[in-house]
Amino acid sequence: MTELEDERTAELETLEAIYGSSLVARSEYSACLELPLLLPKPLQIRCLADGGGTGATEVSHLPPLRIRFKLPHGYPNEAGPTIHVESLWLPEDTARKLALEGTSLWEEYGHTQVMFAYVSHLEEAAEAAFGLKSLEVTSDVQCQLLVFNQSAKQHAFEKGTYECGVCLDPKKGTWCHQMGECRHVFCIDCLQGYYNNAIMTGNIDDVKCPNFSCGGNDRCTQRTRLITPRELLRIPIERPAVQRYVNLRRKRKLEIDNSTMWCPRQWCQGAALGNNYPKSDVPLEEMDAVYEEDIDCSPVVIEALIEDSDETEDTAEAREEIKERALLASLLQICEDCSYAFCHLCRRTWHGDFFDCRARISIPSERTILEQEEESSLVFIRNNTTKCPKCDTPVQKSEACNHMTCVQCRSHFCYLCSTFLNPMHPYDHFNTMGGWCYQRLWEGQNGEAVNR
Numbered sequence: 001m002t003e004l005e006d007e008r009t010a011e012l013e014t015l016e017a018i019y020g021s022s023l024v025a026r027s028e029y030s031a032c033l034e035l036p037l038l039l040p041k042p043l044q045i046r047c048l049a050d051g052g053g054t055g056a057t058e059v060s061h062l063p064p065l066r067i068r069f070k071l072p073h074g075y076p077n078e079a080g081p082t083i084h085v086e087s088l089w090l091p092e093d094t095a096r097k098l099a100l101e102g103t104s105l106w107e108e109y110g111h112t113q114v115m116f117a118y119v120s121h122l123e124e125a126a127e128a129a130f131g132l133k134s135l136e137v138t139s140d141v142q143c144q145l146l147v148f149n150q151s152a153k154q155h156a157f158e159k160g161t162y163e164c165g166v167c168l169d170p171k172k173g174t175w176c177h178q179m180g181e182c183r184h185v186f187c188i189d190c191l192q193g194y195y196n197n198a199i200m201t202g203n204i205d206d207v208k209c210p211n212f213s214c215g216g217n218d219r220c221t222q223r224t225r226l227i228t229p230r231e232l233l234r235i236p237i238e239r240p241a242v243q244r245y246v247n248l249r250r251k252r253k254l255e256i257d258n259s260t261m262w263c264p265r266q267w268c269q270g271a272a273l274g275n276n277y278p279k280s281d282v283p284l285e286e287m288d289a290v291y292e293e294d295i296d297c298s299p300v301v302i303e304a305l306i307e308d309s310d311e312t313e314d315t316a317e318a319r320e321e322i323k324e325r326a327l328l329a330s331l332l333q334i335c336e337d338c339s340y341a342f343c344h345l346c347r348r349t350w351h352g353d354f355f356d357c358r359a360r361i362s363i364p365s366e367r368t369i370l371e372q373e374e375e376s377s378l379v380f381i382r383n384n385t386t387k388c389p390k391c392d393t394p395v396q397k398s399e400a401c402n403h404m405t406c407v408q409c410r411s412h413f414c415y416l417c418s419t420f421l422n423p424m425h426p427y428d429h430f431n432t433m434g435g436w437c438y439q440r441l442w443e444g445q446n447g448e449a450v451n452r
Contacts, residue, residue, distance in 0.1 A: 007075070034066055068086065102115075105117055180228075229284045270336055388408065403427065414429055416437050
């Protein structure tokens with residue numbers, strides 16, 4: 001073996017001893033080194049769409065650089081190393097520039113062994129993200145980078161030890177879960193017990209970060225405590241429980257929405273098609289949110305239908321005809337669960353457009369017992385409850401003060417006048433001189449009737 005062959009072999013053995021398994025695909029005087037990258041600060045990634053940068057995200061971990069190099073005959077005295085830099089995300093011009101820097105270093109070092117110094121130079125350049133302010137990549141590459149970044153973060157998390165925010169026991173990262181939004185850490189056993197109990201008992205408001213200080217007192221920042229179905233599966237919570245959580249959240253929204261029509265069949269009670277919260281066809285693994293905010297869904301206004309109509313006659317008869325057609329079109333409802341077609345006005349099997357049920361249901365003798373009971377219930381609710389000013393949920397007070405918290409949307413309001421209350425200072429409303437509710441905080445505290 002010649003002296004030059006000894007030098008090439010020695011350098012390859014040195015690199016193998018330093019980088020270990022990162023040095024792959026070694027052959028005679030050539031090798032491929034995978035250089036892992038951990039950026040000191042996040043790098044912004046933009047997805048190219050229609051010639052513009054959209055969908056900006058940030059990552060701290062990037063897939064490793066692949067450095068293919070060969071130590072040619074005559075290295076290091078007569079010839080420099082042949083280097084190719086490959087990467088999924090690095091721009092081609094930057095990769096070529098990095099590869100040429102290997103030859104520059106070889107000349108600068110006076111034709112000596114340079115590969116270790118070159119790799120160290122790349123590691124230093126990686127700390128500055130190779131001078132890149134941001135990356136513009138295709139949507140496929142962006143998706144791969146995000147998946148790698150998440151996987152690398154999880155791998156680093158599993159190596160650590162953390163104190164569970166519930167049981168306060170120290171646990172290895174492999175037995176813990178870190179919340180996606182707020183980054184609080186809890187052990188998997190505590191989260192599974194907490195969320196499974198909340199979902200099975202129907203307390204879906206408790207399906208959030210267990211840290212009581214999470215999100216502060218601001219209602220907007222409280223959204224960070226919400227747990228998405230996708231994150232519940234990652235904890236992991238069993239799929240049937242996650243599906244039940246999604247169904248309960250949707251059911252609550254439908255119940256709050258006054259425009260929701262319900263199937264009259266007692267054994268069904270499903271919502272009619274066309275409601276404001278249709279069933280989602282997004283897989284649970286991809287579902288990022290479940291109705292975080294109320295959707296402003298106003299009922300169809302017949303006058304709007306008239307404006308959009310193709311009718312050109314501006315006569316009173318034409319307008320009345322259009323109103324009539326719009327009313328009949330809104331009568332037909334179909335249950336999304338049992339496919340039962342019914343009239344939302346008379347609550348019976350669909351009778352077609354040629355039968356006007358309005359005159360029939362106006363006759364008291366033909367009203368069903370169920371309708372009479374429903375009317376009695378409505379009268380009682382109207383006389384003995386106060387509606388939440390946000391979601392219109394009726395609330396009846398049995399005791400205590402007149403500061404109410406809605407069980408549906410968690411809004412704070414006054415039971416006497418249905419006015420919104422500041423969650424931070426709810427009792428200022430009852431201490432404002434001249435107000436209708438001044439010094440009436442404890443009026444009706446034992447359940448007796450109050451003047452509302």
